[in-house]
Amino acid sequence: MIKFVHTGDIHLGLQFNKVSFDRDTAITRRVELWSTFQRLVEYSKENHMDFLFIAGDLFESRYFTLGDMKRVRDMFQDAMNVNIIISAGNHDFINETSLYKKIEWSSNVFIFKGNGIESVDFPELDTVVYGYSWDRIEIRENHLFDNYVFNSHRTNKILVIHGDIGSNTNYLPLNINVLNNLKLDYIALGHIHKPEIFGSKMAYCGSLEPLDFGEIGERGFIQGYIDNNGTKIEFLPFSKRKFLSKSISINENMSFQNIYDLIKDIDGNKELDYFRIELNGYIQHDIDLESLLTTVKTDFYYIEIIDNTSPDYDLKALENDHKDSIIGEFINEMKNKGLDNPTVKKALYYGLDALLKGRVDS
Numbered sequence: 001m002i003k004f005v006h007t008g009d010i011h012l013g014l015q016f017n018k019v020s021f022d023r024d025t026a027i028t029r030r031v032e033l034w035s036t037f038q039r040l041v042e043y044s045k046e047n048h049m050d051f052l053f054i055a056g057d058l059f060e061s062r063y064f065t066l067g068d069m070k071r072v073r074d075m076f077q078d079a080m081n082v083n084i085i086i087s088a089g090n091h092d093f094i095n096e097t098s099l100y101k102k103i104e105w106s107s108n109v110f111i112f113k114g115n116g117i118e119s120v121d122f123p124e125l126d127t128v129v130y131g132y133s134w135d136r137i138e139i140r141e142n143h144l145f146d147n148y149v150f151n152s153h154r155t156n157k158i159l160v161i162h163g164d165i166g167s168n169t170n171y172l173p174l175n176i177n178v179l180n181n182l183k184l185d186y187i188a189l190g191h192i193h194k195p196e197i198f199g200s201k202m203a204y205c206g207s208l209e210p211l212d213f214g215e216i217g218e219r220g221f222i223q224g225y226i227d228n229n230g231t232k233i234e235f236l237p238f239s240k241r242k243f244l245s246k247s248i249s250i251n252e253n254m255s256f257q258n259i260y261d262l263i264k265d266i267d268g269n270k271e272l273d274y275f276r277i278e279l280n281g282y283i284q285h286d287i288d289l290e291s292l293l294t295t296v297k298t299d300f301y302y303i304e305i306i307d308n309t310s311p312d313y314d315l316k317a318l319e320n321d322h323k324d325s326i327i328g329e330f331i332n333e334m335k336n337k338g339l340d341n342p343t344v345k346k347a348l349y350y351g352l353d354a355l356l357k358g359r360v361d362s
């Protein structure tokens with residue numbers, strides 16, 4: 001039996017320039033990418049994994065230094081009992097000046113550096129690992145599998161590759177049927193940051209730590225083993241924090257405190273996670289959302305609010321402005337029915353939406 005951890009898309013060194021973070025949050029996040037990756041290397045070591053597969057985008061070549069790379073080297077050297085196999089991706093592709101080439105790696109580390117698919121053999125584990133590292137920033141056509149023969153006689157055959165399952169991509173198109181037809185025991189995929197398992201023999205591990213609000217929900221790695229009964233894999237959540245996006249419906253009857261409580265009581269780990277909360281509906285026009293946000297910020301590690309609310313209708317002003325029209329008549333009629341009745345009030349607002357804005361929310 002062999003046991004493995006499959007990760008990728010760690011993006012060490014990322015600056016978070018495009019994220020809505022303030023500077024301090026971005027700096028903290030950079031540190032956390034490192035600490036979670038270190039935690040995973042230690043996990044692999046402590047759990048006696050035979051392999052740690054890294055399916056590309058280990059680091060951001062734009063921001064990575066030789067010092068950073070030495071730090072990675074030392075981490076790997078401390079996990080000598082784990083075979084660490086790297087296929088580079090589009091963010092850490094390998095050309096002549098690649099930092100991957102500037103380091104003397106310990107004997108447990110193997111980095112694919114050839115022109116096409118290559119293999120590395122582990123006779124004592126009866127395993128062969130195939131891999132391919134990117135050598136440029138975009139790859140529009142994939143001819144990797146056209147002529148390559150996967151002819152090893154090892155019992156366990158694995159492929160580690162960074163690419164995009166799907167058509168019309170600049171990031172190494174991969175065809176799922178072609179991959180399945182390779183008849184390998186496991187294919188460790190990188191590039192798509194959302195974890196996804198295809199059958200029992202292929203998976204995107206997803207990003208190790210989520211990088212922005214495009215990466216909502218659980219993030220972690222794939223753990224698996226291969227024995228006489230075949231391949232077993234599972235996704236294990238491992239990230240320190242999650243990005244969460246929620247929407248809250250409010251209405252014109254809610255006070256400052258009501259809205260504050262709704263936000264404060266939202267599901268999720270407020271001390272750890274990144275929250276983006278969208279407010280929808282009508283809001284009393286004298287509620288100061290700015291100060292509400294300032295207040296609620298103290299309850300969260302990170303929160304941003306997207307305000308999609310409309311100010312409550314000022315019925316008096318509307319009646320005055322539309323005295324002799326159907327709008328004035330409509331308001332009057334609904335008032336007579338009694339606006340204390342929530343159904344009547346709802347009907348009034350729906351009607352006003354239709355009459356004033358020409359729209360009806362479904």
Ligand SMILES: [Mn+2]
Pocket residue numbers: 009010057091191192193
């Ligand atoms: Mn990536």
